[in-house]
Amino acid sequence: MKKKQTIPELIWQFFSSVKLAVYTLVLLAATSVIGTVILQDGTPQRYIQTYGEPFYNLIRVFNIDDMYHAWWFLGLIVILCINIVVCSIERLSSTWKIIFPKKIKFNSNRFRKLKNLQTFEVKKDAQYLSKEYEGFLSKSVGNVLKEQTETNMVLYAEKGRWTRIGIYVVHSSILLLLIGALIGSLFGFKANLQLGEGETSDTVFVVKKKTPIKLDFSIRCNDFDVKFYDTGAPEEFRSNLTIIEGGKDSFTQDIIVNQPLRYKGINIFQSSYGQTQPNGAIFEIIRQSDKSVTNHTLKIGQEIDLPDGEGTFKLEGFLPQFDFKENNLGAAFVGRITQKDNKSFQIGLPIRFPTFDRMRKGSFAFVVKEFEQGYYTGLQITKDPGIWYVYSGFILMIIGCWITFFMSHQSYFIEIENAGGNHSKVSISGTTNRNSQGMKLKLKKIVTQLKDK
Amino acid sequence: MNSSLALSSTTFIYALASIFYIGSFTFKKKALAKIGFFILVIGFLDNTAGIILRWIESYQMGYGHAPFANMYESLVFFSWTVAILYIFVELKYKESIIGAFVSPLVFLAIAYASFDPSISNKISPLIPALKSNWLIAHVITCFLGYAGFAVAFGFSIIYFVKPKDPNATSIFAKLPSWDLIDELTYQMIVFGFLFLTIGIITGAVWANSAWGKYWTWDPKETWSLITWIIYAIFMHLRMMRGWHGRNLAWVSIIGFLAVLFTYFGVNYLLSGLHSYG
């Protein structure tokens, strides 16, 4: 009768099964689809608009708006990890015994019965052949074991016992990767920083949450450049940055997309750019009665007197999008005219339409003549102390897969029988822990090589 | 000769190779498959020439980048990788009729690139994010992975046409033994898995060097991970649960559907960072 298992034993057994691994992987794959079809990180309004109120409650309960960080998704990953650890521990001791046997043994009868056994005759004496074949085996496979009976000579060699460790390398690389990801999410951050040309800052803002983080140094953007192809598509964005420490310029470096600046564990990436607000402009003021023109340079917030004591004009600001009667007229300056009689109204001066203000039919028309607009650079600032664990995991995974897939533990068996009259009968077979068809082909090749000896 | 001439002739040569292979399968004539193989190799050389010429032309136009930068180029390269992988398998295992299940894929990919009007074959400049040596490593490894899965998919189809009875005299009985088909499918998946692994990893390293994050759950990334997991499931079922035959062939087919979705579906149906396959 089977002994009744205790609860911990049952739990251990549950986590050591490959069936669990398959179920967990199926669930991970299936649920991962959700996040690619349902919008992630949207606002509540957008979810309610797209999916309706009842479904939005479901989204909230299961954190589907951020499902790759939801408790149940992380739970699946944790189950996977426990599964890998328990399963590996379960199997390691038997694998260890195969990899490091006390003594290498083989069973001739087993090899004689293998399906891939091939037999041929050679017109050579058995003694001679066994010397030749031993040389061949030890050169192409490894250390040769021999068994001699009165009529027979058996040669055995094997290689690649250690390759059985490959699969443990693969599975532990997954753990290492996930540990790295965990460290990164606990102690790292991903933040944004917008710097206009000439601006300096030491505080960045975490993506989405917008919490500020102060760096150990300041970053100044000296210059930003964008180049375009003839097609109008952007070719290159480049920011010239200076790192400032303790109030002193430390060093200056250019960054472009794909060539970030890395300093003290902080990575600074070129991610976007935009135009900054101009801080003033040169205006033409045209007296409508005689079309005489005067030029005025104005800063935003500045106020001037209009000619002929007609009142004042104040430059109030700059709008990237100026709407007039429901039409978007593009970027525009806005100003306020205060007349002699103290009546005051706002006017818009769209840059693309210099004659726009004439339609107002006032005694003066305003035209934006010139203004300077700078760029700001959009930087992405990240810190990820887990990255080296992740990268080690990557490397181990590739090495482990390579070992597991393309290398194997192979054993070769050659038997030479004296067939009398300087004739010998040769049988050859082999085993491998993977790719048995490859083994068949290999044996065929070896047969042709041995026949030539 | 220029690249577009080379690549359009490649399309027709691959079509011819497929016709011979399928003919050999239908008429039980191995000789036809041998001709098919010969034609396939010629198509492959033409395909190679087309890719190299396109590379050179992009330098002549002043853009200077490897020809892996849009849907058209990636499909052409996909045909190339499936072709070279299959040629290798046929040379190694000396089985030719199985080409009937692979050569149509080689043809279809490049035909789709050439004939779908929404796929432009213009050589265009690279956007800043794509200017990286990682682009080449990432694309080549991903496509070797896809190619392995495509060939495995072709072989999996055999499970649904070959009669179970080993003594059957029907036309399908000329196909290789079940053991060999099983092993070949598995080898292709293993090959695909290794390269998809490297492909995902190079993509992650690249993303980390361009944006500072190696993983962002972008739809394309997520779908490549889903594909990767499906093939991991395949291997575990085969190793541990003793799955074989049609059941396992279904997993391989589902896996390839995931590959196709990662490749095309994500581009057309979902949005993300990847501008092409």
Ligand code: HEM
């Ligand atoms: C993402 C997760 C996983 C990946 C990528 C993965 C990968 C692999 C690979 C590539 C193989 C070799 C398959 C072959 O030789 O055909 C393998 C085998 C195996 N895996 Fe996993 N695995 C994962 C999760 C797990 C888990 C959770 C378990 C826990 C039970 C597990 C248990 C095994 C076992 C027992 C083998 C067979 C090892 C042997 O041949 O001795 N795997 N795995």
